[in-house]
Amino acid sequence: MSLLELDGVKVHFPIKKGVLFNRTVGHVYAVDGISLKVEAGETYGLVGESGCGKTTLGRSVLRLVDITEGSVVLDGTDLAKLPSEEMRRFRRRLQMVFQDPLGSLNPRQNIESILSEGMVAHGIGKDQEERREKIKSILDKVGLPSNALARYPHEFSGGQRQRIGIARALVLEPDVIICDEPVSALDVSVQAQVINLLEELQEELGLTYLVIAHDLAVVRHISDTIGVMYLGSLVEEAPSDALYAEPKHPYTKALMSAVPVPDPEVEDRRERILLIGDLPSPANPPSGCRFHTRCPWAQAERCGTERPELRDVGGGHRVACHYTEEIAAGTLKRTTGEVVPATREGVEDVPPTLPEQAEKAEAAVGKTEQAAKAVRADEVRATDEAEKSPDAGTTEKATAGAGKADTEKADHVEKADVEKADKAEKADKAEKADEAV
């Protein structure tokens, strides 16, 4: 049995209308039947675009939102059915690291107070002295000095605050840590540090993570298994390498095709699948397959009427699509959607998030700088030649020479302007001084 098992989890938020009767006029189907398993000591990455229900799913595991239907089983206990008091005790075993480290830390409490609060609530440590020792050792593990204890959240950088958030989870010795967009509020270089820290802690302490993120690169780097969410349900799930090597669901294919590849040769050959339209409202999801309104392979049969199950298509790769095999074999024609060759501009659009991407980007910058230096050297050479032999020069050289002359003239004009302005200012000051006398 897996450490954490979700079976058919649904979270439907009622939409209320009216002041007097407060009628329920509909529902937001934020999470609509999700089943997944998180193995002990492993990381499950949950990825999907904004509004697909990732955060709601994470919160439902902790029962921070009410579960409409389904079960959340932690180590054999169904949390969805636990009375509130017992659930409170179980919360120690499930901790969350939030996206916004500053917003999730009380600015009026110092770090010792923030970290010991949960320990006191769950009866960890017999007195404050013992708790302080434990906090110090955890701070050391997350790379913060022990003098951090007496300081306040605003005294730390974004990355350090996220380390405090991780330490706050760790002091309670949880079984599972849910990381909700753990690095999306941080700079790229700091993102890599925090991801590496999570991995190191996992190795050292045998932690189990459910990592929620919209960034495919972050999830890939850290996850053993990845689930792709679309409009409240999973459309694909596979071991990380298998998913990246061969995405099978049309939505995953489109997501992957949007990630730029730093290698220019691969990038030039890469095709990009452009999806049509926006994410539909979870208050009014499409019938049949939720993705059929934007799917480039949507068929008249089944897609609009029959909701596909997440089924195993081999090697632990689960896909919720009626036509997975046909799409993989290339026997199904695309009906909509645009496939365009990816352009190099895309590389600048999406910032690299992983260490190796950052390295490649740095290398690319290095190359660009070298190229720029070469161009500058060429320009200087051309100008020199144009100066030496004004009549033998080409148009290019002449232009370079003329450009230099123009610059010199502009310099003279600028200097004259500055001198004039200085004189005017001095005269003005003298006038004012006279008036004062």
Ligand SMILES: Nc1ncnc2c1ncn2[C@@H]1O[C@H](COP(=O)(O)OP(=O)(O)OP(=O)(O)O)[C@@H](O)[C@H]1O
């Ligand atoms: N308490 C609530 N009441 C009503 N609707 C809600 C509530 N919380 C979330 N929703 C809706 O549920 C849907 C899923 O929201 P959720 O925050 O889980 O998405 P997400 O994938 O985590 O997006 P993001 O990455 O932007 O946070 C959204 O349409 C959101 O507006």
